[in-house]
Amino acid sequence: MNDPTNQTPTVDRREFWRIVRSLAVACVLAATVLGIVFTRTEPSIRALTIEREQETVRRLLDLPDSARIDEIRRYAGHAVTGYLMPTTLRVHTEEGSLLRQIPVPQALQAAPAEERDRWVTEQLGDAELLGRFFIGRHPKGTVAGYVTEASQYGFKSLIRFFVALNPIFQIQGVEILAHEEDPGLGAEITRPWFRNQFIGRSVDDLATLAVVKGPMPADRPATVTADTPIYAVTGATISSRALTDGVKQAVAHLQYRVRLLGIADGGDNE
């Protein structure tokens, strides 16, 4: 090894193992620390996420803390769509007709979402979570409104948002959950003055709703009519259009699903 004429460098085996040991010990220690911290913090992180979501839904629908919020999860299986309701899993064909209903085991009804996802995968053979929506209920159980989660490509990346609707499908609020639009430009769509323009629009209004380049005129009436347009954020027409298109689609899809599941008629008043 000390021979200067030796052309190929030989590996010092002891050195090699020392390096391996040094790295391995560092990795094992780091993994142990992370594992301990993860198991300590994960339950409260998950509880907080659910709590925050429920709070947002209640606020959007203007419901008291005592109101019940049901989550409906939608899955794609083999040529079927699964809707996980609080107590039943409804399996529909892609055309919409009901194939079968499977009761959710008692133990799973309050289980974490991942466990319920796993159970649905077992029932359908293969399932992928496509989306979710929430039903807000008055203490008596009647429907107080809906909140649907949706996303749409903006100028930079996906804009994720909630749309809240009252029982007759008029928009009660739009809330941006996540986005990557430019601060000061596209990010202005998260401001109340912009997203509150959707409030009061009905399904029919949305069909003809137009986006015009801003700025919003000072004399815009407080109550919207069928032909009041959405005034885009100045310098961010693409982001404004994207959110408007996303809201239109989200409302149309929600209305279809609510009818399909018979929620509005009180048919599935679980």
Place this chain on the structure above:
Amino acid sequence: MSEPEFKLPTPSARELLWRGFFSENPVFRLALSLCPAVAVTTTAKNGLLMGIAVLAVQVLSSFTVVCVRRWIHDKVRIPVYTIIIATWVTVIDMCCAALVPAVYAEIGLYIKLIVAFAIIISRLELFASQQPLGPSLVDGFAMGLGFAFAMVLIGSLREALGGGTFWGIALLPDRPLLFLLLPAGGFFTIGLLMAAMNWIDLWRGRRLPGSGGGHA
């Protein structure tokens, strides 16, 4: 391996603080971690929150490196430093999410970025791996403070001139330089502040470094 000899003289705490804030300021002098700095400094508040997070990771990582350096093989010290930084960043990320969700909602996105911050690993390599515990902690603290100071300064300027607000409070009737809020505007802001720092140095009677402001 074996404890390295302290070849370098250990600077005083006052000298270390001065270095962190001015003469070796991570952003304005060393020109390190510029990309994440530009990404988050659209408001003064974001800059401050990011600065505090970096300060915490820097001090904790410096402390860990001083404690374990005798067992780290010299040839793999950089990967091991990276593991140490990544571990602390992840621990802080999870603890913030569980304990202070309101704060986490504001800075959650940025905390994970800190793993890739060149300033932290450079302090570990240049200082904490060679100096005793006390000065290493002071150095980590000073560099973290210097970074936070730079972030707040950049954030305030960009927010005031680009957005017309300061700490979210309306300051100006309009937005004089909207472009400062975009990434390119961030680099302009940093460049102008670097020039200002050099000017202060000249005014204090020092000569400019021959190779320019930042690292080669």
